[in-house]
Amino acid sequence: MSAAAASPPPPAAAGEHLRFHLRGFLSPExxxxxxxxxxxxxxAGYRPSVVSTSLPHLAATGCGHLLLPFVPVRERLRDAVESAFSCHFDLFIEFTGLISWCKxxxxxxxxxxxxxxxxxxAFTAVCYLNDHGKDYKGGILxxxxxxxxxxxxxAGDVxxxxxxxxxxHCVDExxxxxxxxxxxxFTRDSAYDEDPKLLSFLSQTSLNYEPVHQSSYIPLPASDIMYWFAYDHSGFDVRCARVHILGFSFHSSIDEDNKSVAPAEDDPIELLGKPVRLGRGDDVFDKVFANGLHALQVVQFYYWKAPELSAKRKQTSGGSGTVCCPVSQSRGTKLPLPCNHGLEQTIFGSHKNVEIDFEWSDFELAVSMWENYSEELQRKLLTFLPYWLSSEAIFIVSSCSPQVRTEGN
Incomplete structure (x- = not known):
């Protein structure tokens, strides 16, 4: 959750078009x-060809712990805006969202x-998370x-x-x-402050100040219609597309009687809300995931950490490449999901420009690392939340603050 240090912008002079380009504001990590x-x-987002992730959506889908990476970024951005525009008044965050614009x-x-x-x-901050020319074309502000x-x-500029x-302003296609x-x-009007509403939602949905349970970080999918990306009379499920363009596929799970879960008669997409397995080529990973969103998070975590995972494998195996393959070729059939795979490549692009030395052993380690990552964020959220609620604000809470009690204290 680190963010690179950057000098605050100088205050704007009267009569200027009030805007600043802050280079390298966010770290690559x-x-x-x-x-x-x-x-x-x-x-699927608020307008055609857009995908969005809002903080209330994270809370509603059991992913409230994933708010933690936003906290230091939001604080630093508010400080930058207040400094740049010489704000002599309280400034509140009206909305925080991850937004991707596709083809x-x-x-x-x-x-x-x-x-x-x-x-x-009153003010806008746009943080770029990937690079024009390398990751996409067009989209110039x-x-x-x-x-x-x-x-x-x-990437990293604001x-x-x-x-x-x-x-x-406008944004090119x-x-x-x-x-x-x-x-x-950002807004001057406290009635539009995002934090109290978000905190109320968090306290109602997933936390209740209980100790972290093994499954407390497992995501819960929203309505299937929210994941359907429509484009020119065709479309795909966002979860399916995100998995597929990285070389994976969804497979049915096996129940206790060793029978495949039967496809839903009316809507096969409903299967993504049930236990699933992940496949790659002819292999099917042994682990059963709680639902498609759970599997997707692990796939994306693996993709994020792939270089680190590969380096660990090479260190522990001495470069021999001899690994135990945690897969089966007979566990679960591929789900008959109605997704236009050609369209998903057109919309999201491909990741062929990034070399991944894929090994199932790396992926198995990614599952464990994802669980540790999620558990740690959940622990921090449960620690910080009472203090946030008492202040009706989300902000960095120092571990040495008297209001914060960590485990063992």
């Missing part, structure tokens, strides 16, 4: 962690407060007046600007790949 969260949890997505000239229900927005007149996205019509950003809007 922070960008990768937020990318993992989005690719693990995102649903065909664009937006014309507008300001971010241009609707009656958006008048509360352009401003109608003033300098800088456009922003070419580079652009902040006022949400009014002095920063009327994405022509290939997936443009991924973390976007925050």
């Amino acid at each position: 922070t960008c990768k962690e937020l990318e993992f969260v989005h690719r693990s949890c995102g649903t 065909g997505a664009s937006i014309g000239w507008h300001s971010d407060d241009n609707k009656p229900y958006l008048r509360q927005r 352009q401003f109608q007046d003033g300098e800088p007149s456009f922003i070419t996205p580079v 652009v902040i600007y006022t949400a009014d019509n002095s920063n009327t 994405v022509t290939e790949g997936e443009r991924l950003t973390l976007t925050l809007w």
